[in-house]
Structure formats: structure tokens, C-alpha cells
Amino acid sequence: MSEWFTLAYAEERDRADPLGAFRDEFHLPTDASGRPLIYFAGHSLGLEPKSAARLIREELEEWSRRGVLGHETARRPWVRYHEQLTAYAAELTGAEPHEVVNMNSLTVNLHLLMVSFYRPTQKRWRILIEHGAFPSDRYAVESQIRFHGFDPADGLIELAPRPGEDLLRAEDIAAAIERAGDTLALVLFPGVQYRTGQVFDLDVITAATHRAGAVAGFDLAHAIGNVELGLHASGADFAVWCGYKYLNAGPGALAGAFVHERYADSLELPRFAGWWGHDKATRFLMGPEFRPIPGAEGWQLSNPPIFAAAPLLASLEIFHRARLERLRAKSIELTGYLARLVQTLLAGSVKIVTPLEPAGRGSQLSLRVLAGPTAGRRIFQALEAAGAICDWREPDLIRVAPAPLYNGYAEVLRFVDLLDRFLTEAASA
Ligand SMILES: Cc1ncc(COP(=O)(O)O)c(C=O)c1O
Numbered sequence: 437m438s439e440w441f442t443l444a445y446a447e448e449r450d451r452a453d454p455l456g457a458f459r460d461e462f463h464l465p466t467d468a469s470g471r472p473l474i475y476f477a478g479h480s481l482g483l484e485p486k487s488a489a490r491l492i493r494e495e496l497e498e499w500s501r502r503g504v505l506g507h508e509t510a511r512r513p514w515v516r517y518h519e520q521l522t523a524y525a526a527e528l529t530g531a532e533p534h535e536v537v538n539m540n541s542l543t544v545n546l547h548l549l550m551v552s553f554y555r556p557t558q559k560r561w562r563i564l565i566e567h568g569a570f571p572s573d574r575y576a577v578e579s580q581i582r583f584h585g586f587d588p589a590d591g592l593i594e595l596a597p598r599p600g601e602d603l604l605r606a607e608d609i610a611a612a613i614e615r616a617g618d619t620l621a622l623v624l625f626p627g628v629q630y631r632t633g634q635v636f637d638l639d640v641i642t643a644a645t646h647r648a649g650a651v652a653g654f655d656l657a658h659a660i661g662n663v664e665l666g667l668h669a670s671g672a673d674f675a676v677w678c679g680y681k682y683l684n685a686g687p688g689a690l691a692g693a694f695v696h697e698r699y700a701d702s703l704e705l706p707r708f709a710g711w712w713g714h715d716k717a718t719r720f721l722m723g724p725e726f727r728p729i730p731g732a733e734g735w736q737l738s739n740p741p742i743f744a745a746a747p748l749l750a751s752l753e754i755f756h757r758a759r760l761e762r763l764r765a766k767s768i769e770l771t772g773y774l775a776r777l778v779q780t781l782l783a784g785s786v787k788i789v790t791p792l793e794p795a796g797r798g799s800q801l802s803l804r805v806l807a808g809p810t811a812g813r814r815i816f817q818a819l820e821a822a823g824a825i826c827d828w829r830e831p832d833l834i835r836v837a838p839a840p841l842y843n844g845y846a847e848v849l850r851f852v853d854l855l856d857r858f859l860t861e862a863a864s865a
Contacts, residue, residue, distance in 0.1 A: 440776075441777060441780065441781065441849070442849075443846060443849055443850075445845075446773075446844075446845035446846040446848065446849040447845070447846050449773075449844070449845035449846075450844040450845050450846050453766065453844060453845075454762070455758055455762060455763065455766050455840060455841070456844065458754065458758055458841050458842060459841075459842045459843075459844065460486075461485055461486055461487065461754055461841075461842075462483040462484065462485055462486065462684070462841070462842045463483060463484045463485075463486060464483065464842070465483070465825070467823045471823070473823045473824070473825050474823060474824040474825065474847045474850060474851050474854075475825050475839075475842070475843070476824070476825060476826045476836045476837050476838050476839075476843065476847075476851065477825045477826055477827055477837065478681065478682055478684070478799065478837050478838075478839035478841075478842075478843075479630075479633075479658060479662070479681055479682065479799065479800045479827075479835060479837035479839075480681060480827055480835075480837075481680055481681065481687060482661075482680065482681055482682055482683060482684030482685070482751070482839065483684055483839075483842055484684070484686065484747075485684055485747070485750045485751050485754055487750040487753070487754070488685075488686065488746065488747035488750040488751070490750075491746040491747065491749055491750045492743055492746045492747060494511070494512075494746075495510070495512075495514075495742050495743060495746050496743075498510040498511065514739075514742050515739075517740065517742050517745050517749075518537070518538050518539070518740040518745055520749055521538040521690075521745065521748055521749055521752055522536055522537070522538070524752035524753070524755065524756050525537075525538055525692050525752065527755075527756065527760065528660055528661055528665065528683075528752070528755060528760055529656070529660060529665045529667045529675070529677075529692075529694055530664065530665045530666035530667050530668055530669065530670075531667045531668045531694050532668055532697055534697060534700060534730065534731035534732065534733070535667070535668060535694050535695060535696060535697050535700075535731060535732050536692060536693070536694050536732050537692065537693055537731075537732040537733045537735065537736060538679070538690050538691070538692045538740070538745065538748060539690065539691065539692070539693065539735075539736050539737075539738075539740060540690075540691055540693075540737070541678065541688065541690075541691045542572070542655070542657055542676050542677060542678040542691045543572045543573075543576055544691070545676040545691055545692070545693040545735075546572075546573065546576050546624075546653075546655065546676045547576055547580070548693070548707070548708055548735055548737075549653065549674040549676060549693060549695070549735065550576070550577070550580045550622070550653075551706060551707055551708050552674075552695075552699075552705045552706060552707045552735070553622065553651045553653060553673055553674050554577075554580050554584075554621060554622045554651070555621070555706070556581070556584045556586060556591075556621045557621075559618065559619070560618055560619060560620065560621045560649070560650070561581070561584070561586050561591055561619065561621055562590070562591050562592070562593055562616055562619045562620050562621060562622075563577045563580075563581060563591065563592055563593070563620075563621060563622045563623075563624060564593045564595060564612060564613060564616055564620060564622070564623045564624070564650075565577060565592070565593070565594055565595070565623075565624050565625070566594065566595050566596075566604060566625060566626070566629065567594040567595055567596035567597075568594075568596070568629075568631060569594070569624075569626070570626070570630050570655065570657070573624060573626075573655055574592075574594075577592060577622075577624060578592055593612065593616055593620075595608065595609065595612045602632055602789045603632060603634050603789075603791060604629075604634065604636075606637065606640060609625075609636075609640075609641060609644070610640070610644045613641075613644045613645055613647075613648050613650070614644070614647075614648060616648065616650075617648055618648070618649060620645075620648050620649070620650040621650055621651065622650055622651045622652075622653060623641060623644075623645040623650055623651070623652050623653070624653045624654070624655065625638075625641050625652075625653075625654055625655070626654065626655045626656070626657070626658060626659070627654055627655070627656040627658065627659025627660070627663065627665065627675075628656075628658035628659040628662060628663065628798050628800070629658070630657065630658050630829075631802065631829050631833060631835075632789050632790055632802050632833075633658075633789070633790035633791075633797050633798065633800035633801060633802050633835070633837075634790060634791055634796060634797070635659070635663055635791070635795065635796050635797055635798060638652075638654060638665070638666070638667070638670040638672055639666070639669070639670045639671075642670045642671050642672045642673075643671070646671065651673045651674075652671075652672050652673050653672070653673060653674045653675065653676075654667075654672055654674075654675040654676075655675070655676055655677070656675050656676065656677035657676075657677055657678045657681060658681060658682075658798070658800070659677070659798065660677040660681075660682060660683060660692070661681070661682030661683045661684075661755060661760070661763075662681075662682045662767070662798040662799055662800075663764060663798045664760055664761065664764050667694050667696075668696070668697070671696065672694070672696060673695075673696055673699070674693065674694060674695050674696070675693070675694040676691065676692065676693050676694075677691060677692045677693075678691045678692075679691055679692065679748050679751075682799070682839060683748065683751055683752070683755075684747075684751040684754075684841070685744075685747045685748035685750075685751045685752075686744075686747045686748075688744075689744060689747065689748055690740070690741065690744045690745055690748050693732055693735060694732060695731065695732040695735060697731065700730045700731045701730050703728065707728070707734070707735060708737065709726045709728070709737070710736065710737030710738055711737075711738075711739075712736040712737060712738050712739050712740070713726075713728050713729060713733065713734045713735055713736040713737060714726055714727060714728065714729065715727040715728070715729055716729060754841065755841075758841060763840045763841060764840075766840035767798065767799045767838075767839075767840040768794040770799075770838045770840055770843065770844070770845065770848060771797065771798075771799050771800070771801060771837075771838055772794065773845055773848050774801055774836065774838060774848045774851070774852065775788055775792055775801060777848065777849065777852040778801070778803065778852060778855075781852060781856055782852070782855065782856060782859060784806070785805065785806055785807070785859045785863075786803050786804065786805055786806065786855070786859070787803070787804045787806055788801055788802070788803060789801075789802040789803070789804055789833060790802050798837075799837040799838055799839055799840065800835055800836065800837040801835075801836050801837070802829070802833045802834070802835050802836075803833065803834045803835075803836060803855075804832050804833055804834075805832070805834070805859070805862075807859075807862060807863065808832075809831055809832035811862045812828075812832050812833075812834060813828060814858075814862060815834070815855070815858045815859060815862055816828045816834050818854075818858040818861075819834075819851075819854055819855065819858065822854050822858075824850075824851050824854050824855075826851075836851070
């Protein structure tokens with residue numbers, strides 16, 4: 437084999453990649469001359485599966501041919517369409533099928549589940565999140581605290597990394613939960629931090645939260661389809677995710693939610709209700725009394741958008757064939773290759789903020805240009821102009837995520853070459 441930092445080596449790795457053929461199942465964005473871009477932005481918006489258009493077209497045809505009858509007589513009847521997604525979503529989240537449902541969008545699901553799982557009292561009303569949580573999560577929890585008549589000034593605890601550090605330490609999370617003790621109603625944490633790419637241990641956070649007598653909820657936007665999850669075994673109370681990042685189900689895609697099976701039949705748990713959460717056997721009797729479906733499906737409100745469910749079905753079917761454990765194994769290697777190249781070739785110019793050990797990261801590496809944010813932003817713009825698509829997160833991070841379904845080693849090498857070139861140019865400017 438060639439030296440590990442050469443194009444010959446990277447191309448050999450791509451040829452030997454047992455998942456390499458999946459790249460052909462996606463539309464790869466191209467530059468003006470038709471050359472595929474280096475697309476490392478699957479943490480933001482995953483690429484379009486070629487099968488998505490076919491599945492959407494099929495439903496458009498069913499609609500034109502059958503009208504309302506399609507609810508029952510379409511090849512994939514619309515009343516049950518979303519149920520095809522369930523086993524796949526359970527597979528990706530390590531949940532039982534009755535613990536997951538695909539519906540709405542992430543923030544909507546977060547609110548719906550907080551209706552049930554954030555039940556503050558005068559004694560126990562606080563929510564713990566990480567400082568620098570995704571803004572939508574912060575807005576959501578803050579508005580829930582206010583909605584219940586409490587003041588976020590003391591109701592919202594935001595846990596920051598230690599001064600001078602970028603990452604949260606596990607012991608600091610556990611200590612913060614313990615400190616909040618019996619004032620704590622809810623801990624809402626991400627599976628993967630969107631800015632730094634740090635993976636959090638759901639089992640440990642859930643156990644500490646439950647020891648404090650609080651509820652553990654997770655935002656898996658950057659975790660699903662990226663790292664292996666064991667939601668059921670973790671004992672987490674609820675979780676939400678979106679479908680447009682690693683799941684490749686398109687902009688604004690249908691999202692998902694998990695409710696642990698111990699709540700499957702808890703009729704006493706307050707919830708916002710809608711007819712699609714009502715018992716399937718009697719839904720169309722149109723009675724006045726709401727009787728929820730046991731499990732996560734009982735949190736549904738509306739009949740699902742079929743044209744949004746179709747691309748998610750296309751994508752989840754690909755995940756099922758590729759198998760998450762194989763994707764994760766490749767991701768560890770591929771992102772590890774990126775890390776090794778950056779550490780070796782760009783040492784002194786770029787800091788990798790993301791944890792380097794495989795258990796601490798997913799596909800994404802967050803890079804900080806040591807010459808400062810102005811240089812960092814300019815380099816990011818130069819990368820984009822050169823056809824390397826990643827993204828910039830204020831104040832100073834370039835996020836780069838090779839996705840194991842459609843990215844490969846030669847692209848990683850070409851990306852680092854470009855980064856190297858632009859760093860050198862910035863240094864001599
Ligand atoms: C971590 C995280 N949480 C929440 C959201 C908000 O998602 P939505 O607009 O689908 O509600 C995003 C969107 O990118 C996100 O990255």
C-alpha cells in the first residue's frame with residue numbers, strides 16, 4: 437500500500453470500501469463544469485437519495501389516479517404510510533418500534549413532549565441544558581418555563597464548559613445535575629453537540645438525571661444516522677430528532693420522536709391530543725372521547741404529510757441496507773483519516789475542537805483556524821468557492837462532516853489539500 441497521506445492510498449481505500457457503492461444512490465451536487473463538489477455538509481443537510489423522487493412520484497400518481505380512495509387503496513395506503521418508517525427509525529435509535537413515531541418537525545415534537553414531560557411544581561421546576569445549546573432548543577425550553585408561570589432567570593440552568601475549554605466534561609454534567617437536585621424537573625441534552633461535534637453519553641446522563649428524580653430528554657438532531665444509539669436501554673424518557681441531516685430526507689423533512697415504553701399506556705400523562713393519536717380501531721367512528729394509541733404514536737396530532745414521508749422512506753430504506761453499525765465503523769475510519777491528516781499536515785495552524793477518540797465524536801470535526809476567526813472565515817469562504825462544501829459556525833468554527841454513505845477517502849485528502857493551500861495563502865497575505 438502507498439503512504440497513508442497520498443492520493444494513491446486514499447483511492448485504494450475507496451476501492452476497498454464495502455460501502456462505496458452507496459455513493460451512487462445519491463445525487464451529488466456539482467460545480468459549473470459538472471464535477472461533483474466535495475460535500476461534507478451532511479450534518480446540516482444530507483444529500484438526496486435517487487430513490488426519493490420515484491417514491492414521491494408514485495404517491496403523486498396514486499393521488500391523481502385514486503383521489504381520496506388512496507388512503508386505503510394506494511399501493512402503500514396513506515392511512516398506514518408512516519408505519520413503514522417505524523421499524524427503520526427504531527433500528528437507528530435503538531428503540532422498540534412502539535417507542536418511536538415519525539411526525540412533525542423537531543421543535544414541534546420537543547414542545548409536544550415537554551407538554552407531557554415538563555410538569556414543573558413550586559419545588560421542582562428547573563430545566564438543565566448546555567450553555568450554547570442549539571438556539572431553537574433554548575427558545576423552546578425558555579418559553580415552556582414562562583408558559584408555566586416561572587422565570588427562566590432561575591428556572592433555566594445552562595452548563596458551560598470550564599473556562600478555556602470547548603467541551604463539557606462528563607463529571608461536570610453529573611455534578612450539575614446533582615447540584616440542581618430536587619429543584620430539577622428536566623434535563624435536555626443533545627446526543628451530539630451541533631457546534632463542537634462532541635458525543636454525549638445518554639446512559640450516564642439519564643442515570644444521573646433519574647437519580648435526581650428528574651426527566652431525561654434528548655435532542656438527537658446531530659446523532660441520528662450518525663452514531664449508534666440505544667434509547668430504550670438508556671432509559672431516556674423522551675427524545676426528538678429531525679430528518680434532514682444525516683437522515684437525508686430533504687429540507688424541512690419529517691422528524692421523529694421517542695417515548696420510552698414505560699409511558700406506553702400512561703393515560704394520566706397530560707398531552708396535547710389530535711385524531712391521529714387516537715386508537716386506530718375506533719378513529720373513524722369519530723367519537724368525542726380521545727383514547728390514545730399505546731406508545732409513541734399516541735402523541736401524533738395530524739394525518740402525516742405523505743410527500744414528506746416518501747423521501748424519508750427512501751432514505752431509511754438505504755440505511756437499513758447499509759446497516760448503521762457498518763456505517764459507523766466506516767465513519768470512525770473516514771473521520772479518523774481526516775483527523776490524522778489535519779493533525780499531521782496542519783499542526784500549528786488548525787485545532788480540532790471535537791474529541792478525537794471515536795466514542796467522543798461522530799462524523800463531524802469542528803476545526804478552529806489558529807490565526808483567528810477573520811482568517812478562519814476567509815478560509816471557509818475559499819473552500820466553498822473551490823467546491824468544498826462544509827459550514828461555518830460563529831464565532832470561529834468550520835464544521836466538516838464526511839458522511840459514510842456517500843463520502844470517501846480521496847475527497848477527504850483533497851479537502852485537506854485545499855485547506856492546506858488556503859492556510860498557506862492566508863499566512864502569506
Ligand atoms: C440540534 C438542533 N436542534 C434543533 C434544531 C431545529 O430543528 P427544526 O427547525 O427542524 O425544528 C436544529 C436544526 O438544525 C438542530 O441542529
